[in-house]
Amino acid sequence: MTEEDIAFLAQMVRRRSGLILPANKARLVVGQLAPVARRFGFRDVASLIGDLRHGRESLARAVAEALTTNESSFFRDKTAFDHFRAEILPQLLGARAKTKRLRIWCAACAAGQEPYSLAMLLDEAKLAAQGWMIDLIATDFSSDMIARAEEGLYTHFEVQRGLAIRRLVAHFTQEEGNWRINENLRRMVMFRQFNLLDSYGWLDDLDVVFCRNVLIYFDHKTKADVLDKIADALAADGTLLLGHTESVRGLSEVFVPLDHAPMLFVKGKAQALKMAVVG
Amino acid sequence: MKNCLVVDDSRVIRKVACRILQDLHFSTDEAEDGIAALAQCRAHMPELILLDWNMPNMNGIEFLKTLRKERGGDQPVVVFCTTENDVAHITEALGAGANEYIMKPFDRGIIEAKLAEVGLV
Numbered sequence: 167m168t169e170e171d172i173a174f175l176a177q178m179v180r181r182r183s184g185l186i187l188p189a190n191k192a193r194l195v196v197g198q199l200a201p202v203a204r205r206f207g208f209r210d211v212a213s214l215i216g217d218l219r220h221g222r223e224s225l226a227r228a229v230a231e232a233l234t235t236n237e238s239s240f241f242r243d244k245t246a247f248d249h250f251r252a253e254i255l256p257q258l259l260g261a262r263a264k265t266k267r268l269r270i271w272c273a274a275c276a277a278g279q280e281p282y283s284l285a286m287l288l289d290e291a292k293l294a295a296q297g298w299m300i301d302l303i304a305t306d307f308s309s310d311m312i313a314r315a316e317e318g319l320y321t322h323f324e325v326q327r328g329l330a331i332r333r334l335v336a337h338f339t340q341e342e343g344n345w346r347i348n349e350n351l352r353r354m355v356m357f358r359q360f361n362l363l364d365s366y367g368w369l370d371d372l373d374v375v376f377c378r379n380v381l382i383y384f385d386h387k388t389k390a391d392v393l394d395k396i397a398d399a400l401a402a403d404g405t406l407l408l409g410h411t412e413s414v415r416g417l418s419e420v421f422v423p424l425d426h427a428p429m430l431f432v433k434g435k436a437q438a439l440k441m442a443v444v445g
Numbered sequence: 446m447k448n449c450l451v452v453d454d455s456r457v458i459r460k461v462a463c464r465i466l467q468d469l470h471f472s473t474d475e476a477e478d479g480i481a482a483l484a485q486c487r488a489h490m491p492e493l494i495l496l497d498w499n500m501p502n503m504n505g506i507e508f509l510k511t512l513r514k515e516r517g518g519d520q521p522v523v524v525f526c527t528t529e530n531d532v533a534h535i536t537e538a539l540g541a542g543a544n545e546y547i548m549k550p551f552d553r554g555i556i557e558a559k560l561a562e563v564g565l566v
Contacts, residue, residue, distance in 0.1 A: 244561070322530070322548055327558045331546040335535055 167192055171215045175229070178218065182230040183307055184363050184388040195233065202232045231308040235383065238276035240328040241283045246378065246407050249427050251287050254405050257441065258373050259293075261403055267299045271369060273362060273377040273396075275304035278315025278347075278355070279324070280376055285351040286337050303369070305360035312359045318347035362392050369399040378429075379409035386417070393418040397433060405441070406431040447565065448472045448489070452482040452508065453497040453526070458549075462495055462526065465553045469566055479503025483511060490517045493565055495556075496543075498527035498534065506541055513542040522563045526551060 167175075175195065176187040187195065196211050203214040206225055218225055241247050258268055272281045281304035288300055306312050325334050325345045338345040362380065375396050381389045396406055397420040406421060408414070410429050414421040421431040422438040432438050449471040451462045456477075463473040471493065476482035478500040486494075494512075498505040505525060512518040522544045527534070530548040538546055545559045560566040 239558075322550075323552075323555065326548060326551075326555045328562075330562050331535060332539065335532055335539075340530075340532055 167196060167212055167215065171212065174219065175215060178226060179230050179233050180385075182226065182363075183234060183361065184384045184392075185230075185233060186383060186385055187233065198232050199229060202228050231310060234307050234311075235379075236276045236306075236308065236311055237379075238279045239324070240279045240333075242279065242328055243378070243410055243429075244328070245410070245427075246376075246429055247283060247287065249430055250284070250374070250407070251291075253427070253441070254374055254430070255287075255291065257403075259298075262373070266297050267301075268293075268374075269301040269372045270303065270374045271372050271376070271399075272302075272304040273375060274380040275306050275315055275357070276308075276311050277320075277324075278304065278311075278318060278357070279320075279328075280304070280378070281315070281355045281357075282318070282337075282347050282351055283328075284376075285354040286333055288354065289337070289351060300354065302355045304355050304357050306357075307359070307361055309359045312357050315355075316352075316357050318352045319344050320347070321345075362395075363388070366395045366399045372400050373404050375400055375404070375406045378407060379412070381408065381412050381417075390417045393421060397421065400433065402433060403437055403440075404433070446470060446472050447492040448474065449493040449495060450474045450476060450482060450485055450491040450521075451495045452476045452479065452500070452505065453495075454478055454500040455497075458497070458526075462551075462556070465556050466495070468553070469557060469560065479505065479508030479511070482508055483515075486512060486515065486518065486521070491521055493560075494521045494523045495526050495547075496523055498525060498529045498538075506537060509538070509541045509543060522565060524559055524563065 172189060172192050179185050179187055199211045199214060203211050208214040218229060262268060270284060275281050281302055285302060293300060304315065321344055334345065337348050337351055339348060377396060381392065393414060400406060408429055414431055420433050422435055424430045424438055424441050432441055449466050451459050451473055453459050454477050459475045466473050474485060476485050480503045496505045509523055524545040524547060525538045525543050526547040526549060528549045535546050544563050547555055547559050557566055
């Protein structure tokens, strides 16, 4: 691939997904695009990029999806889930006791491990039996990932990272060498392909947003725009969870990190004080 | 430094597991079956036992049941590490007092994740 090819690709991917392709990742990009080249019948990645310049929509979409990072695991960064279970959820159950309705969004769900981890916690809390309605919405830029998540089938290696054996036995069914998430949990999650650069009009009144390890791939302006849109979609007393290396500093006037849990963000200092008391 | 007793009749598996555990800052001892493992536990109870299921002389589940009745035998964290990957075996192991369960084949990532699960890394 030439430098010009890389620059063209970087511009296209940035426009489509917001993803910043570092110039030094050219070799990695070739590896990620090789399966796409094969699928579309190209001799090599250079030929694929040549064709991409003609604006073929299905190819451009497949390329942008292939260059996203889909690394995930069940209960990844366990602390975030501990905060959800021990602080965020009890606070919400009190605040929403009248409506008995919760709306949770996993903004970049990859193959579904994050929403299914939440579904396990919600199932273990036995909220449905107490009459709670829970909208657990999970989106990802990649339609391949959404299809995998909906299938809910995980390998021997995937279920052994982050998932306690008791949860594996309780929430999965063995299928030959793999493990399938049980139907009751699968039905708890609504999966949908979604680009974080698009309009969030359909995502209103959210109580919790998990948007972890996504912003790191965006430039400053895209990060700020995404945070603004999340702020609009989040309820006044809602909580945003970012990855443990991510921050809102210099990006958002709305979100305030919690002192005791710096990956948790709420809207404004008054709400942060309230959550500090709960925490 | 915490001590782990690796119990497996395969010398290769013991060696691979010990290397990973040492990387994770455990001291390691080895036993090739349940009887040898019990003798070692009676002399010195480890913090962690990585335990195979199918072994000659005394298998993993027999060892675990005996261990949990021994004085101080409730202390070690026991993580099965076996090719017996079906729900019936897993359930039996948990019922006998296993804390976690690794399905072979394993790699460093799996061992590390499972030890995190039981609070040892």
